[in-house]
Amino acid sequence: MTATPATPPAEPRPDGRADDELRPVRITRGWLDHAAGSVLVEFGSTKVLCVASASEGVPRWRKGSGLGWVTAEYAMLPGSTHTRSDRESVKGRIGGRTHEISRLIGRSLRSVVDYQALGENTIQLDCDVLQADGGTRTASITGAYVALADAITHLRSTGALKGEPLTGSVAAVSVGIVGGRPRLDLPYVEDVAAETDMNVVMTGDGRFVEVQGTAEGVPFDRAELDALLDLAAGGCADLTRLQQEALAQEVTRG
């Protein structure tokens, strides 16, 4: 990590990590029996169940094109947060944040999919947050990629497709400026205290898919932005390696 000029002296993080260190990450494949791909991904206390369902055919507007489709939905269970949140199905509306994150996950995964090779198949990713402790959207993307890879392997095993629809891998991490210091992979307590919050989605070969930075309090300057991008690049590289390790293992279902 490149230090920024204004960085204050290091104050320990609540969980004792170094500023450029990820929380313990666990990626458990085959967590469910039925789904084409199902992954329980954990970034520290954040737990997200990512399920990939494959179906033949594509939405109406894409029929006959020979191209496949990948889409995603994100949601939080009511009991996943410190204080119980209302169920969106009961409210009868999906909130803006939920919509926004669902769209982000979908775009991120589609950036590494070759629709031609996927053929007229649809893969639907469902990312349901079982426990939220910061970084739920980045954990979702990171886990959903693994579930997607499993679903594609499954489609190949059933003969529904032949080639390789994945053009690369994708992972995501949050970074932020907390107490004046750029930090990687913020848990909830750091997230609410952050002056600037950024989510970065990168491919396995180190290019950017999404950069979403927001000044929560004070606007940030170019040097701070550069420091955050450096941190994120390091974190995504680590996550890419963890994805590869997970995908290299044998999986026993259920």
Add this chain to the structure above:
Amino acid sequence: MTATPATPPAEPRPDGRADDELRPVRITRGWLDHAAGSVLVEFGSTKVLCVASASEGVPRWRKGSGLGWVTAEYAMLPGSTHTRSDRESVKGRIGGRTHEISRLIGRSLRSVVDYQALGENTIQLDCDVLQADGGTRTASITGAYVALADAITHLRSTGALKGEPLTGSVAAVSVGIVGGRPRLDLPYVEDVAAETDMNVVMTGDGRFVEVQGTAEGVPFDRAELDALLDLAAGGCADLTRLQQEALAQEVTRG
């Protein structure tokens, strides 16, 4: 189990169980870090996350009464079923089945609660089905009771209440007539094939809270009804014992 006159010769169940035998049941307490009570309950492949959130105060219509309140919501994750089901939050409406089961769970738990002893506290139970293989409503009730008991212990530990709001325990099981034979705890494959399907909720001391029997195909007679009630009574007694064993253990969170 009392045999009914018309019972055909025994044909083995798909999973090899005896007709009056439960599937393997697992009750994991403290599955989440934040909630007052959180239980992952498994009846075979059916997995339900039951989370109890406690909050001070009661709904407006109950304010000032000195009485508490217990309520429940049930939902299925989209990827929990064999074929992905649409997300109710996206459809913007809760289906009739979801409503019906939420109401059933709430009524079942309230049957063992002394509102006076609970005081003006509310406990909200969320039962989210992570994987569905039959019996999701009965697993939900059985697990939610344990989460409720943990939430009450938690409220006592914080000083929010003193006495014992639980007047007993509650558990539930499905029974049905499959291929002419009454059977306990039906998995999905038996459930779709059942001529009659019944869900029975009972207290730990063997009384009935709910009896919901439906002839899916041919109407059933009194002897069949009696046989099903006998089976359910045995199953609920077994589940009551498993609840007690789970509650007797030490729990390490997370």
Add this chain to the structure above:
Amino acid sequence: MTATPATPPAEPRPDGRADDELRPVRITRGWLDHAAGSVLVEFGSTKVLCVASASEGVPRWRKGSGLGWVTAEYAMLPGSTHTRSDRESVKGRIGGRTHEISRLIGRSLRSVVDYQALGENTIQLDCDVLQADGGTRTASITGAYVALADAITHLRSTGALKGEPLTGSVAAVSVGIVGGRPRLDLPYVEDVAAETDMNVVMTGDGRFVEVQGTAEGVPFDRAELDALLDLAAGGCADLTRLQQEALAQEVTRG
């Protein structure tokens, strides 16, 4: 009626009936001019308008199967209750109770329909409560059966079907334990005071289609359950006779 051991000495019912006696029941056929079948059914002060509309064709998921379909919707007019209730169309949502009862009515009627004989025709039953005084769902089922029978006669008269799609008749009644005594066909004042409330749907030949018993207060034991089932069987037999008498009469429309 079989007496249960714990039955307290008889206290007169608010309307002077015996414990096993129905309220005055009136079934008026042909209440409307247009519908294939229309019945005003009255159980005491409870008045429900049951209208059966017949249409050619079936829902999309059933097309080409050669099989018919029967479905039902239940609703209460806002002014039907003692205190006006809000209109569900204005609230923009159907409540859980409404959903639940609509589903119950549909299932009950379908239990006596031979879809093959019905052919690809759909019969939609609408049960609208004009005045509610307890037992609205059981009056709905009892009246809807008669409207269904009229609709089928109508379809036969137009040549839309030839055989007999009805495999039997269906009727329903509520029973409950009030002041420790099992009682038949509860009006509103008894319903709110009941410790246990049960709705039983039976075929004309005395078999069960639905049994839905709920402990409103204290859970109930097997002896109480048996007493309630006995009462219900008697009540449904009486209702079956009244349905037959109604169907035996000539009807002048409107």
Add this chain to the structure above:
Amino acid sequence: MTATPATPPAEPRPDGRADDELRPVRITRGWLDHAAGSVLVEFGSTKVLCVASASEGVPRWRKGSGLGWVTAEYAMLPGSTHTRSDRESVKGRIGGRTHEISRLIGRSLRSVVDYQALGENTIQLDCDVLQADGGTRTASITGAYVALADAITHLRSTGALKGEPLTGSVAAVSVGIVGGRPRLDLPYVEDVAAETDMNVVMTGDGRFVEVQGTAEGVPFDRAELDALLDLAAGGCADLTRLQQEALAQEVTRG
């Protein structure tokens, strides 16, 4: 009725009425047991149940003003029309026509109410069409006025108000040009064939509350408009007399 220049030679109406003759009108008071006022009004085959519910207090925006409030909702039962129409509560939305008619009924009734004399009481009118054969909105207004009068008598009997909140009476009728001839009180078959359709709401002393004329096909000229207004004035005078006769009778509830 003043003849218009262009009126073609008389062709008999489908039901044999004269052009300026109402259908048989029946106003049945006390049709329900609970409501403050309940009227079944019939204009030929059109049947509308008008229920007036009275409650203490007024909507929030009117609190403390000393003024009362009167409001109305209109709806059609699904089976009321020749071809079953979908239930608005199931669609989750009220259609434009329903909204429009509810607003019209409310405005019409409010035109004869003295809010000061009503005091902080609310009267809610529910007009539910049980059978529709043209003129449902005008029958609703005509019947709702009678239910409103009964509700006010009821409020006076309970001591909730003392004076006379009614400043007059209100009735309504449809008129239209069918086959070139102005006609009063159109049933469905004439309504769909009308070139111009007008609903007129008038007070008992012959003044206008609402005039809503629509050219369904060819625009209409001033002479035609005048002829329609003359017809409507005669019809409303007849309805006013029928309302007075109905209100003069003793009512036995239920």
Add this chain to the structure above:
Amino acid sequence: MTATPATPPAEPRPDGRADDELRPVRITRGWLDHAAGSVLVEFGSTKVLCVASASEGVPRWRKGSGLGWVTAEYAMLPGSTHTRSDRESVKGRIGGRTHEISRLIGRSLRSVVDYQALGENTIQLDCDVLQADGGTRTASITGAYVALADAITHLRSTGALKGEPLTGSVAAVSVGIVGGRPRLDLPYVEDVAAETDMNVVMTGDGRFVEVQGTAEGVPFDRAELDALLDLAAGGCADLTRLQQEALAQEVTRG
């Protein structure tokens, strides 16, 4: 204007106009670049953007008939009113008033359209109120007619139709009784003070398409009604002339 017997002595109007005088009217064609027709219409401070979008094909229920379709939607921007009003898309429901006006605009335009000549094309009119100062519905109709005429010219220029689908022109104006005097084209301050409010839609040749009069306070008599109709006829004739002038000019887009 024909004076009514009871007319009180003239009191000046807030903006100094004569009782039978329109506000300054501006009709700006081609206000947008893309739409088939787009008109900014101003009646004094009231500003409505009327956009006509043309598309090939008709709604499903009209397919294969050879007939076209014209429909309209009306809405107010939140900031268009003196006090900001809530956005209907955020509330998730369209209010009754919005529905009612959308339907009125659609009917008014359809009264001058020959569907046969339009062929299977659909023209959708969107009338969005940018600033509201009374008369928004009448300005909408008046402006929408001009946008419709432009859209038809556009369709002819693309070869989508050949003949003349317009059978005439249509314009609308509000009239009302304010302080006992009939007045034309009411701005907001007069509208809220009016005892009677009437919207009149007329064809260019002086016939009526819609007459909607409402007694806001005291019911009105026939003489008052006649006076209002006279005023409206004069106003619509003026508006017709202004529409013709606008349509006679060359338009530079954007």
Add this chain to the structure above:
Amino acid sequence: MTATPATPPAEPRPDGRADDELRPVRITRGWLDHAAGSVLVEFGSTKVLCVASASEGVPRWRKGSGLGWVTAEYAMLPGSTHTRSDRESVKGRIGGRTHEISRLIGRSLRSVVDYQALGENTIQLDCDVLQADGGTRTASITGAYVALADAITHLRSTGALKGEPLTGSVAAVSVGIVGGRPRLDLPYVEDVAAETDMNVVMTGDGRFVEVQGTAEGVPFDRAELDALLDLAAGGCADLTRLQQEALAQEVTRG
């Protein structure tokens, strides 16, 4: 602008601009009569009406804090796009994109507001797109800032606040990589062709409030990201100057 290594030879833009040149920008203040602030902002053919409504008081969750609130809603008129889009109020739901942009505008404006100085006042910004030709969200932010400034001046003139709640200014611009070349302020035709699309919100003193970059096709590398940030910084500086010039002028309402 710093050139990136891979930049291909310059190909002229569709409208002949230099790669780092804004479209003609017009900021018209006081476009409406009633609102505290109203601005018609144009970026080329993109036209957005930005209206700021001020009201005393704050949302419930902020009451008594002494702090103000600023919020925003964005919407597109149906006729604003090349092909008419459905009205969200009619669909009954706000789409994800609309939600996302509304939230972005709100956050951007709040970054330059001192809530303490604003006091318990709320300013609501409504950004309604009248014509869409790319960059609607960035035009909205840029225009909304000016409307906000006018609303604050208005509040000061009425005595509702005294100090200066604005801590700076904010403007926004889109940048993207089109045909391999980084370009500023993309119109629709370039937007749909862009490989990477980025919206950047900056303060008047050159710091970042939001950076939202998305790879629409091929992921982008760090050099491309840097080039885009440079372009955006230049564009925002130009827009800041145009905002200052607009705010320096006298405004005549309406």
